[in-house]
Amino acid sequence: MGGGFGGLYAAKQLARLNVQVTLLDRRNYHLFQPLLYQVATGALSPANIAAPLRGILRHKQNVQVLLAEVTGFDVGNRRVLYDGGELSYDTLIVAAGMVDAYFGHQEWETLAPGLKNIEDATRIRARILSAFEAAERLADPQEIQKWLTFVIVGGGTTGVELAGALAEIARYTLRGNFHNIDPSQARIYLVEGADRVLPPYPPELSAQALRSLTQMGVSVLTGTLVQDIQPGAVVVKQADQTRTFETYTVLWAAGVSGSPLAKALAEATAAQVDRSGRVIVQPDLTVPGHPDVFVIGDLAHFNHQTRKPLPGVAQVAMQQGRYVAREVDARLKGKTLPPFHYQDRGTMATIGRASAVADLGRIKLHGYLGWLAWLFIHLIYLIEFENRQLVVLQWAWNYFTRNRAARLITAKRHAFLFPTPRKAAEGAPRTAGVCYVFTPKYEHLYPARGEVCPQ
């Protein structure tokens, strides 16, 4: 279950065997998550990076897709519980992925949205574009600067790519689009707790990424932790100094934790869950004592190869998906496979236009070469997408025109972006759940400060 890289690759491989496969997902599409930041920054449309699961699997007669939300596990009776019933299994593969984690500060979620799914991406896109629109409407220089200040929390791949794309938007895409403001005056801060960006990469590539970001006008703050996010401001701490950034736009790329299903599975199987909410798996990716239950992809904590668990990247998930399928095949033949072994094919990140860093094991690339490698490898894996050619063309177009045609502010009416002006009653209780907050001044434009309004 799970239509991400792990689940999808497992399903595709299992389809070749004489088994019945059911793929459960609450979404009807497979999302090419590594490119999600391109949707958030208006370069691609959601449909460019999302492909309907039924379309991908339509020629696999023995694979059934079920649009359903898994709610729990009954491993004793070998059943998966979902929102509309239950399903029996012989072998269960859990590939439910991760959700954003706010380190115990769940109240930051509305103030600093993360980037995990398409709705997140279009919401971030709306917030970025709305910030420029709000600045254009104002006269007060201080307020304008607050709208033109962007803070990205987290200097991993997503954070670095978002910061680069934002710099690109501010300096090139929106050039000449406004009359009262100069978008290139936008300040973009990238805040990272470790002492360098892209901590999992070799230090020389981190240094390259830092150079590229700085050249593009991004202010990178390493060794810096976020202390507080308030409506209109972020407080960070570097060494012993605290510093406050006045901003209406904070984007979260700092941490993820396992899907809540990890806990449900752990309770059902007595498996262990790590601090990040991932299920600790055996060398063959199963849960201890349950050889018929596999956990793969980002949700699996696999520490049998190196001391650190494997990173949460598509490559790991795909290889694990394929491994499980081969293991099932082996078991059907009365055999068993050697433990899972991850083959690291490298990691990479783009920084703005035509620049990237790539760590391909022995080969380390940066700048234009790194970008070509990034392009090539992403094209290979976009192979799931029937209209990959269109993505290439869209990229080519964007590349030459520096344009981002998908810069649409779409939002449900009454949604956060243009909330209906309304005030919470005096003394209204602050609810513990998700709340939208409004400024007295910009309540028509943005949730930022002032009244708390229960959703």
Added chain:
Amino acid sequence: MGGGFGGLYAAKQLARLNVQVTLLDRRNYHLFQPLLYQVATGALSPANIAAPLRGILRHKQNVQVLLAEVTGFDVGNRRVLYDGGELSYDTLIVAAGMVDAYFGHQEWETLAPGLKNIEDATRIRARILSAFEAAERLADPQEIQKWLTFVIVGGGTTGVELAGALAEIARYTLRGNFHNIDPSQARIYLVEGADRVLPPYPPELSAQALRSLTQMGVSVLTGTLVQDIQPGAVVVKQADQTRTFETYTVLWAAGVSGSPLAKALAEATAAQVDRSGRVIVQPDLTVPGHPDVFVIGDLAHFNHQTRKPLPGVAQVAMQQGRYVAREVDARLKGKTLPPFHYQDRGTMATIGRASAVADLGRIKLHGYLGWLAWLFIHLIYLIEFENRQLVVLQWAWNYFTRNRAARLITAKRHAFLFPTPRKAAEGAPRTAGVCYVFTPKYEHLYPARGEVCPQ
């Protein structure tokens, strides 16, 4: 004000004059509304048919775009009021367009969504796709048929195009995608009050459209009025017979009325508003007694050329936009123009794949030829869109593969599609505003029946 066809064309023409232009719109993009049904049916992405206003107008130094919601008019002091302030004008052009009208049955709005903007389109897309997903999950044949029954209310251009596209989806696009249901068993009803579909067209083209729709498996019910829409059912009346269709998916393409701004303008200027909420304009498109206030596009009721008001189509809006700009130019030179005269370049509608009807005045086309004409003319007018080439390629791809890659079910969490199961408290008051209703059985999947839940 207004970034539709009328407002945009007026702004672009005015940009050539020695005047300052401000374009006010609450959206940051111009929407190519005639193709909205293609987004609703997963053939195109929103960004394919929406172009950022600032991008289109960035080389016009004297055109300022303001993202704002107009709230009223102070014609005495020549000011437009918007949600963040007010704006003085010498000449005001109102091009605020239409909203869906439910003939006094506003409660039908959530049950039968209309198709006026991008959010509507992605919502309808989600509802259509979810209906097939729901059917796939069920065992009860009667319930399956209820999910596989689609009723489209209104046999105008939008209704006919939606019905054709739905038939295409059911018969071809989703073929082989499901295991438990056969999507081609879907029943698609098109309900029209007049005695033929496409009432504004010549009768022979209506007959052609009817033939094409019937061939594709659409059941067309003319002379049929909707009496009631309930969760899970539509009641229609044909002659003296009433008939109930059991369905979870009703789409509204039956009527529009003027933006609420028409009333605000009428109150401010003592202009008259017709039954459809449109402002009745003078031969020069101004409001009586206010030569500096123009109303153009769908919002204008112009009846000086034929007895009937001009239709609410893009052509009329574009020509009126250009006319107003020329009139402003003439006035600056101390002259005045003859009354506005609409040059009908024809109307057309596509019916599924490679079939259309086109009424180009003396030339009437249908079938493949009609479709080629439709394609050609839409391509010309998509010229606003920088990535028109990509739309063409997407169409070519769709045409040959019969695929619709953009069949994504996207929705905000807690939005109507997968509402969190929750029950309204016993005896909770039914609020007058927009409500989501849940079935006891499918509350995870669809708003349909049962509890009423204030948004």
